[in-house]
Amino acid sequence: MKKNEEYDIEIVDNGVNFEGIAKKEGIIIFVDEAIIGEECKIQILKVNSSHAYGKIKQILADSNYRQEPVCEVFKRCGGCSCQHINYNFILNLKTKIVENSLRKQGVVYDKLSSCIGMGLPYYYRNKVQYPVRMDSNNNTKLGFYAKRSHEVIENVCCYIQDRIIDMVAKDIFSRIIALGFNGYDEISFSGDIRHIMIRRGYHTSEIMVVLVVNNKSLLNDNRFISLTNDLVKKNEKVKSVVLNLNENNTNEILGEKQKIIYGENYITDYIGDYKYYISSKSFFQVNTSQAEVLYNVLKEGLELNKKEILFDLYSGVGSIGIFLSDSVKEVYGIEIEEEAVKMANMNIKLNNVENAEYITGSVEDRLEEFKNRKIKPDVIVVDPPRKGLDDKSIEYIIEFKPRKIGYVSCNPATLARDLKSLSKMYDIKEIIPVDMFPQTSHCEVVCILELKEKLKNEFV
Ligand SMILES: C[S@@+](CC[C@H](N)C(=O)[O-])C[C@H]1O[C@@H](n2cnc3c(N)ncnc32)[C@H](O)[C@@H]1O
Incomplete structure (x- = not known):
């Protein structure tokens, strides 16, 4: 088996990440987005000694459980992995x-x-951590990481987040751009804002906003005060706004040091x-x-x-x-x-x-x-x-x-x-x-x- 070769195969199982699993010439092939029972024409992407990776070129016989994903960026975004499969299945x-x-x-x-x-298996996440990143054209983007990468995919509506969180995030994003902040660049470690984290109480609707900044001096930047005043004026449910400092070159989202700029460092909710x-x-x-x-x-x-x-x-x-x-x-x-x-x-x-x-x-x-x-x-x-x-x-x-x-x-x-x-x-x-x-x-x-x-x- 070699890279780029094409085969017609049957998907015999789905793995722990819902990847399709097929077998050919004693080699296990993992095929993204293929569903058990399907017959597919695949192209081999990579071959190791015991297993290989392939991508679907054409579905020859599709599963009864295949459905159209609701999200238009599903194929690229790493947030969800199975919108193409019927929920009961x-x-x-x-x-x-x-x-x-x-x-x-x-x-x-x-x-x-x-x-x-x-x-309703959508709109359930009460906490969202959006990366804010600078792209290669020096444009700041808000979205989610692409599958297996840190490229940021922008989207209009995320179907697994609380809708209000999504709306508040987009509002904050347009305000930080208007105030002249830029996103983090993972190559040069430069830029102002790394993440926007938002929590919202499912029963209380209380909102916490955490802006993760990349530089100590930003903790005293008055633009965050004016942003917070505007946010709170617009939405009385915003109960907490926190600046978090993360100067480390790691995948950790939050750093140690925090500065509360509005309310307390908590919101409440019920279980x-x-x-x-x-x-x-x-x-x-x-x-x-x-x-x-x-x-x-x-x-x-x-x-x-x-x-x-x-x-x-x-x-x-x-x-x-x-x-x-x-x-x-x-x-x-x-x-x-x-x-x-x-x-x-x-x-x-x-x-x-x-x-x-x-x-x-x-x-x-x-x-x-x-x-x-x-x-x-x-x-x-x-x-x-x-x-x-x-x-x-x-x-x-x-x-x-x-x-x-x-x-x-x-x-x-x-x-x-x-x-x-x-x-x-x-x-x-x-x-x-x-x-x-x-x-x-x-x-x-x-x-x-x-x-x-x-x-x-x-x-x-
Ligand atoms: C899956 S969460 C469960 C939290 C809680 N039971 C709940 O339902 O919300 C796991 C928790 O274990 C904590 N944790 C991780 N390693 C630990 C350790 N070695 N000893 C005690 N707590 C630990 C984490 O900080 C986290 O709060």
């Missing part, structure tokens, strides 16, 4: 991705539910009946209505009672622990980001929760403290980042021997790896994928584990 594919990850690790479980989708402070840097689920579904699925699976102690590990602003606080006796949470823990402790007060405590630090280091204080959890919830749990944390969790574990995961591969370790002591009762990120291949999963019957009465 996407939910099946997401369930299958989870099933395949579990099979690869040989994980045994009682039940895998179908992925829970959204009624269920609970109200949360959310700051510029703290993690908060980007799909609020599905977060509520996810937390309820978790609550139902854990079957909590008011005599129990719950650990909320990787707790962010305390959203899960606070959501579950009225079903248990005590909640203890650990989170590595100091600012998120500050928000979590403010959130406890905001909701009159008197039985929760959040501490700063890494789960692997700070679980020891709870052990020393002889606090023994009946139930542990973990919601780690994509890399999943580390061995030390798994050892602690197993030593605590909780009655149930709720594992919330954003990465089926690391979830399956960790379930394999935990399944020595726990039965995996139910696995429930929840679609938090429609139109993308990202997959969120809730998993309920129960201590094996024979271990329940064993003395620890």
Whole structure:
């Protein structure tokens, strides 16, 4: 097989990024935007020893699940990956991705539910980070990165963002251009503004604007004051405007230093009946209505009672622990980001929760403290980042021997790896994928584990 050769092939599967998968001459070929069951004429783009990449030249027989993408820049923009596939079929594919990850690790479980989708799988993102970039003609652009590149694709309407966020971003963009600011140039590291980040409360409509600037002197630039005055005058829901300084040559969006130029460094929003402070840097689920579904699925699976102690590990602003606080006796949470823990402790007060405590630090280091204080959890919830749990944390969790574990995961591969370790002591009762990120291949999963019957009465 060689580059540029053309083949007629059948797509036999879709991979974890929804890429089509075909086999030819013992080589696996990944084909962007091809759907299982389709026959395509493809052109080979690149060949490695065991696999190759191809692009569709012509669809010879298309899938019943193929549809016209709603967005006109879908093919170029890296924001979405599956607008060309029917949504119900996407939910099946997401369930299958989870099933395949579990099979690869040989994980045994009682039940895998179908992925829970959204009624309207668009306009859901409550936080958007728009790159502001200088192009080769020295024009400043606002948009999203193209697929596999940092070229900025401009678009009129993004179908997965909150509509108001999109409108506010475009308004801010035209104002910063009128004020004479320019976008960041990733080659020379020059320019004024790197990103516009906007958060908007799904239930409260409160808006936070973060302008990421590339130079310390910009923190005192009065043009930002006049921009903010105009913004606030036009939209009373703008509650917070923050300048963030990022002078580093990395892909990190936010830098350390911040200057609040209007309001506070937070807005509020609800999940269920609970109200949360959310700051510029703290993690908060980007799909609020599905977060509520996810937390309820978790609550139902854990079957909590008011005599129990719950650990909320990787707790962010305390959203899960606070959501579950009225079903248990005590909640203890650990989170590595100091600012998120500050928000979590403010959130406890905001909701009159008197039985929760959040501490700063890494789960692997700070679980020891709870052990020393002889606090023994009946139930542990973990919601780690994509890399999943580390061995030390798994050892602690197993030593605590909780009655149930709720594992919330954003990465089926690391979830399956960790379930394999935990399944020595726990039965995996139910696995429930929840679609938090429609139109993308990202997959969120809730998993309920129960201590094996024979271990329940064993003395620890
Ligand atoms: C997927 S978020 C979950 C947040 C929260 N449970 C929620 O639902 O909003 C993962 C969180 O883990 C935190 N984190 C990452 N590594 C950590 C570690 N080693 N120990 C404690 N927290 C960590 C991140 O800062 C982030 O807030």
